[in-house]
Amino acid sequence: MNQEISLVVNGTSHTVRVGDHWTLLDLLHDALDLKGTKDGCGEGVCGACTVLVNGRAVRACLTLAAYVQGAEVVTIEGLARDDELDPVQRTFLELGAVQCGYCTPGMIMMSKALLDENPNPTRDEVREALAGNLCRCSGYTKIIDAVMAVRGAD
Amino acid sequence: MPPSQEFRIIGRSWPRHDAREKVLGRPIYASDFTMPGMLHGRALRSLYPSARILSIDTSEAEKLPGVVCVLTHKDVPKNEMEMALPGRMAEATAGAQMATQPILADGRVRFLGEAIALVAAESPEAAAQALDLIRVEYEELPGVYDSLEAMKQGAPKVHESGNILQRWHVRKGDVGSGFEEADVILERTYHVQLLDHAYMETEGGVAWVDPDGTLVMKVGTQVVEHYTDVTEALQIPRNKIRLIAAPMGGGFGGREDVTVEILVGLLAWHTRRPVRLVYSRDESILAHGKRNAYVLRYKMGAKRSGEITALEAEVVSDSGAYAALTPWILYYTTATATGPYRIPDVLVDASAVYTNNTFASAFRGFGSVQACFAYEGHMDAMAGELGMSPREFRERNYLKKGDTISSGWALESEPMLDELTSRAWEALGPPPKREPGKKIGRGMAATMVPYGRMAWTHDSSTAWVGMEADGTAMVRCAAPDPGGGQGSSLVAIAAEVLGLPMSRVSIGPADSHMAPRAGTTTATRQLFMSGNAVLKAAREVRESLVAQAAQMLGAREADIELVEGDALTPDGRRLGLAQVVREAIASGRPVESLAKYDAPVADTIDPDTGQGKPFNDFTFGVQVAEVEVDEETGQVRVRRFVTAFDVGKAINPSAVEGQLQGGVGMGLGDALMEEVVIDEGFTRNPHLMDYKLPTTLDTPDIETIVLESGQGLGPFGAKGIGEPALIPTRATIVNAVSDAIGVQLREAPLTPERVYRAMRSGTD
Numbered sequence A: 001m002n003q004e005i006s007l008v009v010n011g012t013s014h015t016v017r018v019g020d021h022w023t024l025l026d027l028l029h030d031a032l033d034l035k036g037t038k039d040g041c042g043e044g045v046c047g048a049c050t051v052l053v054n055g056r057a058v059r060a061c062l063t064l065a066a067y068v069q070g071a072e073v074v075t076i077e078g079l080a081r082d083d084e085l086d087p088v089q090r091t092f093l094e095l096g097a098v099q100c101g102y103c104t105p106g107m108i109m110m111s112k113a114l115l116d117e118n119p120n121p122t123r124d125e126v127r128e129a130l131a132g133n134l135c136r137c138s139g140y141t142k143i144i145d146a147v148m149a150v151r152g153a154d
Numbered sequence B: 001m002p003p004s005q006e007f008r009i010i011g012r013s014w015p016r017h018d019a020r021e022k023v024l025g026r027p028i029y030a031s032d033f034t035m036p037g038m039l040h041g042r043a044l045r046s047l048y049p050s051a052r053i054l055s056i057d058t059s060e061a062e063k064l065p066g067v068v069c070v071l072t073h074k075d076v077p078k079n080e081m082e083m084a085l086p087g088r089m090a091e092a093t094a095g096a097q098m099a100t101q102p103i104l105a106d107g108r109v110r111f112l113g114e115a116i117a118l119v120a121a122e123s124p125e126a127a128a129q130a131l132d133l134i135r136v137e138y139e140e141l142p143g144v145y146d147s148l149e150a151m152k153q154g155a156p157k158v159h160e161s162g163n164i165l166q167r168w169h170v171r172k173g174d175v176g177s178g179f180e181e182a183d184v185i186l187e188r189t190y191h192v193q194l195l196d197h198a199y200m201e202t203e204g205g206v207a208w209v210d211p212d213g214t215l216v217m218k219v220g221t222q223v224v225e226h227y228t229d230v231t232e233a234l235q236i237p238r239n240k241i242r243l244i245a246a247p248m249g250g251g252f253g254g255r256e257d258v259t260v261e262i263l264v265g266l267l268a269w270h271t272r273r274p275v276r277l278v279y280s281r282d283e284s285i286l287a288h289g290k291r292n293a294y295v296l297r298y299k300m301g302a303k304r305s306g307e308i309t310a311l312e313a314e315v316v317s318d319s320g321a322y323a324a325l326t327p328w329i330l331y332y333t334t335a336t337a338t339g340p341y342r343i344p345d346v347l348v349d350a351s352a353v354y355t356n357n358t359f360a361s362a363f364r365g366f367g368s369v370q371a372c373f374a375y376e377g378h379m380d381a382m383a384g385e386l387g388m389s390p391r392e393f394r395e396r397n398y399l400k401k402g403d404t405i406s407s408g409w410a411l412e413s414e415p416m417l418d419e420l421t422s423r424a425w426e427a428l429g430p431p432p433k434r435e436p437g438k439k440i441g442r443g444m445a446a447t448m449v450p451y452g453r454m455a456w457t458h459d460s461s462t463a464w465v466g467m468e469a470d471g472t473a474m475v476r477c478a479a480p481d482p483g484g485g486q487g488s489s490l491v492a493i494a495a496e497v498l499g500l501p502m503s504r505v506s507i508g509p510a511d512s513h514m515a516p517r518a519g520t521t522t523a524t525r526q527l528f529m530s531g532n533a534v535l536k537a538a539r540e541v542r543e544s545l546v547a548q549a550a551q552m553l554g555a556r557e558a559d560i561e562l563v564e565g566d567a568l569t570p571d572g573r574r575l576g577l578a579q580v581v582r583e584a585i586a587s588g589r590p591v592e593s594l595a596k597y598d599a600p601v602a603d604t605i606d607p608d609t610g611q612g613k614p615f616n617d618f619t620f621g622v623q624v625a626e627v628e629v630d631e632e633t634g635q636v637r638v639r640r641f642v643t644a645f646d647v648g649k650a651i652n653p654s655a656v657e658g659q660l661q662g663g664v665g666m667g668l669g670d671a672l673m674e675e676v677v678i679d680e681g682f683t684r685n686p687h688l689m690d691y692k693l694p695t696t697l698d699t700p701d702i703e704t705i706v707l708e709s710g711q712g713l714g715p716f717g718a719k720g721i722g723e724p725a726l727i728p729t730r731a732t733i734v735n736a737v738s739d740a741i742g743v744q745l746r747e748a749p750l751t752p753e754r755v756y757r758a759m760r761s762g763t764d
Helices: A024-031 A087-094 A104-117 A123-129 A141-153 B019-023 B059-063 B089-094 B124-133 B175-181 B224-234 B261-271 B281-287 B326-335 B368-386 B390-397 B417-428 B486-498 B526-553 B577-586 B653-672 B729-741 B752-761
Strands: A003-009 A012-018 A050-053 A056-059 A072-074 B039-045 B051-057 B067-071 B080-084 B098-102 B115-121 B135-140 B164-172 B184-192 B204-209 B215-219 B241-245 B275-278 B293-302 B308-320 B345-354 B438-450 B460-467 B473-476 B505-507 B561-563 B566-568 B574-576 B592-598 B618-630 B636-646 B702-707
Touching (some): A104 A123, A104 A141, A123 A141, B051 B115, B059 B124, B080 B224, B204 B261, B326 B345, B390 B438, B574 B577, B618 B752, B636 B653, B653 B729
Parallel strands (some): A003 A072
Antiparallel strands (some): B080 B098, B164 B345, B204 B275
């Protein structure tokens, strides 16, 4: 524990002590007890650890904690307001896009990043945006349906 | 059921009961779970696929600060896991023959990545460093890495007992005369590669010892009953352990075998502190059971009219270094080797063989994918020889109700294959136009997959359903939910019967101390078995509530309906169920019930001929696909995919579609890109970087067709769909690519290189 990092996570400022080799994923799990961001492969392939850093989707398992000094981070825990689900969470829930739930936080954060940048994506654009997030349960169809439905809902 | 016979919940699409928590990122999976003072466990794994261990020196590791204990085979009270081999069926139940697998290697390693020692340390870093400090002296031994080589005289022996693990046979009619009647006889060999489950969450668990001396563990497992394996290893009484199945990031059969349970249990028992052990991704690929690689030689005879007369199949399964569930997987392959076709004369000889590859075991489909790839490849090849279309040839031979399958048993339900076939092809529509630079093809596959365990196993499930005095209800049933929605289906069934909204029914965890035994979440059995147990328990509770309400409302019991939490009379009077429950309790009427469902039981099959009743029922499905192949590169793209199944009754249609689509997604990886590459015992791709999984860009939108014949043995006529959804996909895609390039492909994955070479050679 030899470095101090200040950052904003889900709207709250934190200053935490981290080890040199800690990743953002370690910081979220071990320093802030935020377990919603998942660890699937530890090498940036599966996308289960996707979070937003200063509005951009990043892989928390490949991002060193030192890199997020002063950054604004949003995780799956930061999307819902009080009891109100974010539109992406709502369509994932309503359209059956959730099975085991392990890829879900990363999928939702990646979808969020896409929709923030491009509120009216085509189906192909959704496919392209989610290509780095693996799901082993769903065959992706309902996940893509859910992201498309957000567009329709707004 | 409700007198109106109209379902309020069953058959309608609703969000699963746990989906809200999942989109909020709230469920705590085993790999996320922490305890105060928790240690971090790691396993040291073998660096050689076949070697003698001359010595293990743990002294340096033990001295490292932060290391709490280092364990080897000497620290395991009973170091041999035992698997009863089927053998002669009568002997199987007596457990006459045993295959064993050491928990920690003792003097010998038989595959790369076999566990040798365990470490528990205060930090993950200390645990990792400690592994580096354990000195293991190996003497390499010759190994055998190919199942056909392993069967030869003089092959290196993986086990002292020899390399043949298991054989199964089918003898139906007389294939000799069947081939004599045939106008065309065709023989070909099909290969199926080793596959990884690649669930998004690797294997993991946390264990600790409670103040009362009970060993408690939260593990991602499909089988709560694994606690018995832990108590065997530790030699403690079976009632001194409590196993809770944590939420899981996928299962697919990979958590049907024991994964971390014994390892993490040993560390917690030894240190008396909480310990977490989670496999890294490479450890997961190296060290847990894979899907068996197979070689299947098929010889079929048919008349010019298209009628199949005989089938002979020789099947060899690579078990890898240990038995695990391979003998039973091989049985499923043997029993389904003829597919959904009427074949009078059948001979199947199947063998499972030890090699020094990673051990193989359960994988969604349990031997059915391998069989389906061979019979569906062969149906296409035979259709070609006969000058018929693949569809027409299949339609001539599809099983109908009352036809005998290869075990001589007459089918008790209607397979609906004609309807499934026409609906699937209709959905695909007219053939597309030619496109320059691309070869376009279409293919199909049909299948027949059992749901529920073998009919002679006396399978059962128990469930408890009870009302609370506030009008909510609780389901207790130790059925793990790896993500397929098993828990939600049980909630829905209870809510339907009790006339409650789903939000007023909860299900507790699959906990060996707190929930009645439901059996394994395997063999596509939970909806069938535990669904029926919950249905039975809920109906008993309902009966009691209705009697109480009738008395309170001065109505006949037959007139009472339970709707949205109220008891209703036909003339519109109503009582809240909370009030009914309180009155029932006050007057001594039961408001809870523990019910057991027993699957129908048949005699064991004849082990020499495979004749008898193998399974209680089957799920049938048909898939069709359209693919394009890049003529320059051999790259395959799946353009369209339609999957059609008779599910009996869709408890939650949206969830059924999810299962159907997920099965196709997984089968697409099997067909096009996935393979655990083991080169002379060394795994070359133990990472998701090079073990390629399908992404959104590889997977088309998957179209689903759901038939509901109501013929299933599950609640409300449901069949099982979890495993069947996957089975035909590999064959469908490979058949479609073969159609596109005009050369039959008989192995996969269809990497661009493999397809390109086949296109170039122009021969099969």
